Amino acid sequence: MYTFIANPNARSGRGILLWKQIEKILLEKEIAYNVLFTKYQHHATRLVHDLTSDGAPHTIVVLGGDGTLNEVIDGIRYLDKVTLGYIPLGSGNDFARGLGLPTDIHSALEQILSPSHYTAMNVGVLDYENKHRRFAVSTGIGFDAAVCHQVMVTPLKAFLNRLKLGKLTYLGVALHKLLTLKPVTMTVTTEAGETKTYHKVYFTAVMNLKYEGGGFNFCPAASGTDDRLDIITASELTRLKVLCLLPTAFKGWHTRFRGITLDTCTEVTITSDRALPVHTDGEPVFLQSDIHVHLEKEKLRIITPCK
Ligand SMILES: Nc1ncnc2c1ncn2[C@@H]1O[C@H](COP(=O)(O)OP(=O)(O)OP(=O)(O)O)[C@@H](O)[C@H]1O
Incomplete structure (x- = not known):
């Protein structure tokens, strides 16, 4: 089960339209998912903190810019219990660039739905x-x-x-x-x-x-x-x-x-x-x-x- 954390306001308000494209593909492929939309600054941190507080494994997919990604990572309760996918919607996209992730949303989604490789990434504080x-x-x-x-x-x-x-x-x-x-x-x-x-x-x-x-x-x-x-x-x-x-x-x-x-x-x-x-x-x-x-x-x- 994928949990998408989506910033509808990312890319100057185009985030919601891009989510609709993603959702269409998820429905066509009959993928089990849940989506949580961020409503304000730091909301992603609270959503992810609540989600991961059960200590169970979670696959979280972030749809947003580096800012939303940062808030999601900041909210994860147990880092070693989470697998993270990222669909970059920002203008900076330094996270995707740094890890060599696809910046096209369709390629990014495809890779997340059929994962073949994982990177154990350090997290700074x-x-x-x-x-x-x-x-x-x-x-x-x-x-x-x-x-x-x-x-x-x-x-x-x-x-x-x-x-x-x-x-x-x-x-x-x-x-x-x-x-x-x-x-x-x-x-x-x-x-x-x-x-x-x-x-x-x-x-x-x-x-x-x-x-x-x-x-x-x-x-x-x-x-x-x-x-x-x-x-x-x-x-x-x-x-x-x-x-x-x-x-x-x-x-x-x-x-x-x-x-x-x-x-x-x-x-x-x-x-x-x-x-x-x-x-x-x-x-x-x-x-x-x-x-x-x-x-x-x-x-x-x-x-x-x-x-
Ligand atoms: N619904 C929302 N309305 C307004 N701001 C939001 C909402 N959801 C999240 N935010 C805030 O928007 C800020 C920027 O978001 P994000 O990084 O996802 O997109 P971006 O600004 O398009 O990308 P980049 O930071 O790469 O330019 C973050 O600080 C986040 O907290």
Whole structure:
């Protein structure tokens, strides 16, 4: 039995129409399913928490963007009891990109209904103010999170989504934030006890998968299955240099330049000298100056294509 968690509002309101296409196929194929629609922010977390509280195995299929996916993963009570399928409807789609999942909804559904391969994926956790929030793709503090915060509220997103140019939303907002955000000093302390201090930092991101922000390959070595988190810090750069480096990050070429530092860890504490926006998988976690990030002990089973 599949439980679909569908955001009818994803892709600027087209989610419900795309669900109707999926439902038609499920009925034709006589697949047993149940569907729960999200009605507001964080509803997916509550729905999935209630669903999985029985401790029984569940196959959950998410129909939405990276935001809904994040809320679903955050709500799972027992990670090792869930098999997750994903039909990407968002504009960023960094989760699908990172795991090599099909982005066409029909191919994604087909693969979920006839699964041939599974990936045991690490799940990250952000700790802040005595609260916890899981992430599948990444968490970040500074410029990348400021972009996510702004993308959530900009009318540009709905407009560009209608033109099927949703990815450009991130680029447009990123340019604006780059001109307005003031860099900070940050310290990054990993589980090994080593503390590094960086000045004029635009952002630090802790990545489980390679891509964030709609296709920026910030940590090309991140895999989601290696029991490690990859850290990228952009520091001591002028705005002009960040501007020049950003396009190279689509291909992962930014890592060759001075000012970009990569590291790996299982646990990290990041402290900023000023409170900055924080995100998990593109979802805002307001302003923070201290965050701690680690991995869940259990992994999550994801339906993925054969390699
Ligand atoms: N029925 C709903 N109405 C309004 N917002 C919703 C609803 N259901 C979920 N949400 C919220 O919408 C936000 C974005 O959803 P989601 O990521 O699925 O789609 P998207 O914005 O199209 O994709 P992307 O984040 O990749 O651009 C999430 O924060 C989620 O909590």
